[in-house]
Amino acid sequence: MTIRNYIVIHHTAAEEKNARQVKQYHLSKGWKDVGYNYIIEKEGVVVPGRSLEIPGAHTKAGGMNYKSIGIALIGNFELRRPTEQQLHSLLDLTAKLQRTYDIPKENVLLHRAVPGANTLCPGKFFPAKELSLQLIEPTKLWRVQLGAFTTKTGAADYATRLRHIGIDAFVIEK
Numbered sequence: 001m002t003i004r005n006y007i008v009i010h011h012t013a014a015e016e017k018n019a020r021q022v023k024q025y026h027l028s029k030g031w032k033d034v035g036y037n038y039i040i041e042k043e044g045v046v047v048p049g050r051s052l053e054i055p056g057a058h059t060k061a062g063g064m065n066y067k068s069i070g071i072a073l074i075g076n077f078e079l080r081r082p083t084e085q086q087l088h089s090l091l092d093l094t095a096k097l098q099r100t101y102d103i104p105k106e107n108v109l110l111h112r113a114v115p116g117a118n119t120l121c122p123g124k125f126f127p128a129k130e131l132s133l134q135l136i137e138p139t140k141l142w143r144v145q146l147g148a149f150t151t152k153t154g155a156a157d158y159a160t161r162l163r164h165i166g167i168d169a170f171v172i173e174k
């Protein structure tokens with residue numbers, strides 16, 4: 001299983017029409033899929049890219065292709081700011097991924113902040129400060145497992161017995 005404990009943020013440094021065009025460009029270079037794991041189009045649409053089952057192709061530095069999730073926003077942010085919709089989607093997606101993969105906020109990096117990366121990516125107009133102020137810290141949930149049953153009635157009986165002694169138990173299917 002691949003463990004992704006970082007998020008790396010990029011711009012595509014071009015003004016592609018959509019995620020499809022980014023993918024076509026990467027395929028034309030002989031890659032097996034688009035290099036990024038997610039692409040955010042100018043209108044804020046989030047398009048899933050390369051599967052997390054295989055290494056990414058977006059950040060060689062620090063071995064990040066193996067341990068991060070690469071998100072690219074379409075545009076050249078050396079020349080302009082990302083759109084508000086893009087930033088909004090980026091925050092949403094980042095928070096969701098942080099919760100799913102338990103990624104602390106200090107591991108959400110701009111490409112240029114990855115040690116060893118020699119790039120301006122995601123560009124000087126990318127609002128780095130704004131983003132860092134709005135990042136979340138994922139909350140961990142700790143659960144207590146009490147029992148697992150092959151029949152629902154077995155589980156229900158057990159839950160009832162626990163409730164009788166004042167333990168708030170309920171049945172979930174998994």
Ligand SMILES: [Zn+2]
Binds near residue numbers: 010011058119121122
């Ligand atoms: Zn980059």
